[in-house]
Amino acid sequence: MLDFTLEDLSAEDVERxxxxxxxxxxxxxxxxxxxxxxxxxxxxxxxAKAQIDAATAALRANQLDGPFGVRFTAHGDRMPWGxxxxxxxxxxxxxxxxxxEPDGGVFADFTLGAAYEGPPGHVHGGVAALxxxxxxxxxxxxxxxxxxxxxISMRYLRPTPLGALHVEAAIVxxxxxxxxxxxxxxxxxxxxxxxxxxxIRPKWARD
Amino acid sequence: MLDFTLEDLSAEDVERxxxxxxxxxxxxxxxxxxxxxxxxxxxxxxxAKAQIDAATAALRANQLDGPFGVRFTAHGDRMPWGxxxxxxxxxxxxxxxxxxEPDGGVFADFTLGAAYEGPPGHVHGGVAALxxxxxxxxxxxxxxxxxxxxxISMRYLRPTPLGALHVEAAIVxxxxxxxxxxxxxxxxxxxxxxxxxxxIRPKWARD
Numbered sequence: 001m002l003d004f005t006l007e008d009l010s011a012e013d014v015e016r017x018x019x020x021x022x023x024x025x026x027x028x029x030x031x032x033x034x035x036x037x038x039x040x041x042x043x044x045x046x047x048a049k050a051q052i053d054a055a056t057a058a059l060r061a062n063q064l065d066g067p068f069g070v071r072f073t074a075h076g077d078r079m080p081w082g083x084x085x086x087x088x089x090x091x092x093x094x095x096x097x098x099x100x101e102p103d104g105g106v107f108a109d110f111t112l113g114a115a116y117e118g119p120p121g122h123v124h125g126g127v128a129a130l131x132x133x134x135x136x137x138x139x140x141x142x143x144x145x146x147x148x149x150x151x152i153s154m155r156y157l158r159p160t161p162l163g164a165l166h167v168e169a170a171i172v173x174x175x176x177x178x179x180x181x182x183x184x185x186x187x188x189x190x191x192x193x194x195x196x197x198x199x200i201r202p203k204w205a206r207d
Numbered sequence: 208m209l210d211f212t213l214e215d216l217s218a219e220d221v222e223r224x225x226x227x228x229x230x231x232x233x234x235x236x237x238x239x240x241x242x243x244x245x246x247x248x249x250x251x252x253x254x255a256k257a258q259i260d261a262a263t264a265a266l267r268a269n270q271l272d273g274p275f276g277v278r279f280t281a282h283g284d285r286m287p288w289g290x291x292x293x294x295x296x297x298x299x300x301x302x303x304x305x306x307x308e309p310d311g312g313v314f315a316d317f318t319l320g321a322a323y324e325g326p327p328g329h330v331h332g333g334v335a336a337l338x339x340x341x342x343x344x345x346x347x348x349x350x351x352x353x354x355x356x357x358x359i360s361m362r363y364l365r366p367t368p369l370g371a372l373h374v375e376a377a378i379v380x381x382x383x384x385x386x387x388x389x390x391x392x393x394x395x396x397x398x399x400x401x402x403x404x405x406x407i408r409p410k411w412a413r414d
Contacts, residue, residue, distance in 0.1 A: 002326045002366070020249045021242075027259045028235075028242050031266075032298045035228075035235050036275050036289050038266035042227045048262035052234045055255035055262075059238075059245035067321035067328060067369055068243050082243050082324045084331040091239045092299040092322045114274035115299045117289045118341075119209045121274060124291040125344065125356040126337030133333030133361075134325075149332040153360040154340075159209070162274055 002202070005071045007079070014077045021081070021089050028091035029115075036114045085134040096131065096167070098138050106139045107168035116162065123160040125193075128185055131167055132195035139169040140179040140199035147179055152197030160185060160192040169195075177201040209409070212278045214286070221284050228288070228296050235298035236322075243321045292341040303338065303374070305345050313346045314375035323369065330367040332400075335392055338374055339402035346376040347386040347406035354386055359404030367392060367399040376402075384408040 009017075031052070038045070068082025068089060081089040086096050092115070096108040110131075118124025133152055141147040169183025182196040216224075238259070245252070275289025275296060288296040293303050299322070303315045317338075325331025340359055348354040376390025389403040 002329065004327055020252050021245075024252050024256045024259075025242055027256045027263070028238060031235060031238070031259050031263045034263045034266040034270065035232055035298055036294070036296050037270040037273075038228075039269045039271060040266050041269075044265055044268070045227050045231050048265050049231045049234045051258045051262040052231075052238050055258040056234070056238045056241045058251055058255050059241040059247050061251075062246045062248075063241065063244040064246060066244075067324045069324070069327040082321055084323050084325060084334050087243070087324075089243050090322060090324075091242055114289055115297060116291050117274045117276070117294075117297075118291060119353070119355065120211055120276040122209065124337070124341070125359075126340030127291050129336035129340050129359065129361075130331070130333030133336050134331070137332065146326070148326065148366065149361070149363050151360065151362045152332075152336065153358065154336075154356070155358045156356050159355065 002204075003069065005069050007071045007073050009073045009077070011073075011075055011077060014073060014079065018088065025089050025091050032091060032115050033113055083134075085131060094131075096134065098135060103170075104139070105168060105170040106135060107166065108135065109164070109166050111164050112162050114162070119159055121162060123162060123165075125154075125156060128156070128160055128193045129154050129195075132169070132183055132185060132193065133197070135167050136169045136181040136183045136195055136197045137199055139171055139183065140181040140197075145201065145205055147199035147201055150178065150198040150200040152195060155194045157192055157194065161187055163187070172196070209411075210276065212276050214278045214280050216280045216284070218280075218282055218284060221280060221286065225295065232296050232298050239298060239322050240320050290341075292338060301338075303341065305342060310377075311346070312375060312377040313342060314373065315342065316371070316373050318371050319369050321369070326366055328369060330369060330372075332361075332363060335363070335367055335400045336361050336402075339376070339390055339392060339400065340404070342374050343376045343388040343390045343402055343404045344406055346378055346390065347388040347404075352408065354406035354408055357385065357405040357407040359402060362401045363399070364401065365399055368394055370394070379403070 071079040087093045116127045172180040179199045185193045278286040294300045323334045379387040386406045391398045392400045
């Protein structure tokens with residue numbers, strides 16, 4: 001069983017925490033990009049490293065024992081802030097802001113930079129898989145009832161360039177505890193990667 | 208065609224660059240973990256953010272115009288340093304250090320922390336896909352001749368816990384420009400995710 005955490009926080013508390021931690025995370029995302037792309041000399045790099053280590057030590061003086069987890073409030077606010085794809089406190093997340101459409105489909109417009117590179121100038125095929133897994137899973141999961149990936153298949157039509165991208169997904173059909181979903185990543189020229197998957201309602205989340 | 212870059216660097220130059228940039232990247236990985244897990248107050252977070260922004264500005268004063276790319280030297284050193292899975296200059300890469308076995312199989316032992324979380328305490332299913340895509344692709348690619356993912360399928364046997372993990376992959380068979388590979392992620396209790404994929408030799412890399 002997965003250990004979701006219920007937090008005793010008001011909507012205002014959640015907003016206050018968001019305002020404290022989101023700017024930090026955005027700064028670390030910028031630093032990640034700068035770390036990959038810098039051509040600074042050894043002394044500049046060493047000085048930057050010392051500043052970073054000092055910031056890390058200050059942040060670690062008071063920290064959670066483990067990973068962030070997935071937190072909920074009594075008011076129903078969901079805080080998947082550590083999530084590797086959508087987490088507002090996770091600097092490795094682009095982050096995706098997944099939008100839900102009235103017909104049940106989901107989509108996100110997002111930009112991938114140097115941190116997501118595989119082939120030169122292009123998105124790592126596995127990063128495309130990471131994003132599709134998340135977005136198909138979200139399309140298959142009603143808000144209060146998560147689904148976990150059972151199987152997922154990706155089909156790469158052509159290399160996906162770094163830059164502005166779009167992803168969308170929708171449920172194809174549901175059979176008992178299994179929900180079938182499909183989706184696609186596109187650039188301005190059209191689709192680059194297609195995916196289809198089966199998402200399972202975990203035993204502990206069944207009626 | 209993908210734009211691989213040939214660098215005029217000696218083996219000593221490459222080692223010197225590695226010694227400058229690897230410690231910086233490792234510090235940023237620690238900062239990513241601290242950013243997710245910190246419970247520091249608003250003032251501490253704001254001070255850390257200011258230090259991070261200063262480090263970023265110093266690193267950006269001299270930087271590449273675009274992503275890092277994949278660089279080679281005339282001596283055959285391969286520098287996929289920006290890669291999202293194995294890049295020694297990419298803080299979002301765990302990084303995997305993929306080992307090659309005499310029989311052609313590949314494997315890596317690695318640890319995933321808070322930055323790779325999906326379900327509470329567990330690896331994001333898409334992160335498992337990211338790693339399997341990379342490792343299957345590497346098993347399917349002779350050193351001088353990259354293969355790109357054509358299709359890949361993941362089968363999730365159970366949730367993968369954060370912590371120490373193992374991944375391995377090998378070629379199943381080759382038919383012309385298509386190489387079939389399979390692999391698995393395991394924790395101490397056994398396999399958690401299986402994958403199989405077809406990897407294609409790009410047209411521009413064919414004889």
